[in-house]
Amino acid sequence: MKKFLLALCAAGLLGNSVAAMPVQAAELRVMTSGGFTAAYKQLGPQFAASSGNTLETILGPSMGQAPEAIPNRLARGEPADVVIMVGYALDDLxxxxxxxxxxxxELAxxxxxxxxxxxxPKPDISTIEGLKQTLLHAKSIAYSDSASGVYIQRELFxxxxxxxxVGAKAKMVPKxxxxxxxxxxxxxxxxQQVSELLPVKGATFVGKIPDSVQSVTRFAAGIPVNAPHPREAKALLEYLSSPAAQDTVRATGLEPVAAH
Known part of the structure; x- marks a missing residue:
């Protein structure tokens, strides 16, 4: 009996020592496109602090011909643990x-x-006519080379x-x-998407375009095949899409998916 008790004590001590051993932190490589970046920049450090992992962030658009675009990075074989991007572009990947x-x-x-x-002056674009007149009277118009800009170029006008x-004075701005x-x-x-407009100093946010001509972009995230740290990547995605993240999502100009 005495030997049995000593064995249990020894096992308990061994278990405690194993639990106390530090788990090696992973460095996750995260590729994120502009729309979710403001929220990610706040949520990422919170995840890192709670998990012990570190994050290397690579910025790039969800689509387009630029070398920095996430699909082009993956096509070149650049490693990544997580990609955050426009939902339909992620579906293509x-x-x-x-x-x-x-x-x-689903993120936001x-x-x-x-x-x-x-x-x-801040024009009133809350109505179709107000938006139309604003575009007609503007000397120059810029829009993005991602999902919102593609919609403006091909459909909104x-x-x-x-x-x-407006065709001659409206230009797509890359990168x-x-x-x-x-x-x-x-x-x-x-x-551009509201979440990409708000962080920029020197520009004043006017408002969203009217609902009847609005195009809402869904942002989503996934784990590339051959990701170096898939388990830790899954934990990051669970955190970014969790209820605890939604206040930050709203504060950065995004709309939580759960609200729809």
Whole structure:
């Protein structure tokens, strides 16, 4: 009996020592596109502090020809543990076999908004006619090279019946935030997802475009095949999509998926 008790004590001590041994932290490589970046920059450090893992963040658009675009990075073989991007662009990567299908999580919805340069008059774009007149009278218009800009270029101007009038003065701005070229005075007004407009200094947020012509972009995340740290990546995705993250999601101009 005495030997049995000594064995149990020894096992208990061994168990405690194993539990006390530090678990090696993982460095997760996260590729994120602009729409969810403001929220991620706040949520990421919270996850790192609670998990002990570290995050290496790589910024790039969800689509397009730029070398920095997430699909182009993956095509070159760049490693990643997590990709955060426009939902339908993520779906394309899943179909191509580059992202694990069952890893997809919904993160947030992102509506389109407009900015002007700080100090400039804020036009009323809350109605279709107000938006239409603003576009017609603007000297120059900028929009992004991601989901919101593709919609504006291919659909919004047509819906408003002003494609011919504004086509020559409306330009797609690649790689950089649209609000930055408005803040510099290069363009008079700019359109992009609200969450990408708000963080830029020097530009004033005017408002969202009307619901009847709005295009809401769903942001989602997934784990690429051959991710170096899939278990830790899954924990990060669970945190980013958790109820605890929703206040931050709202504060950065996004709309929680659960609200719809």
């Amino acid at each position: 899943i179909k191509q076999g580059k992202v694990i299908p069952g890893s997809r999580v 919805d992102s509506p389109i908004g407009m900015v002007v340069r700080d100090g400039a 047509k819906k408003l019946g002003i494609e011919d009038q 950089i935030p649209v609000a930055s070229v408005v803040a510099s005075g290069e363009y008079e007004i700019g359109f």
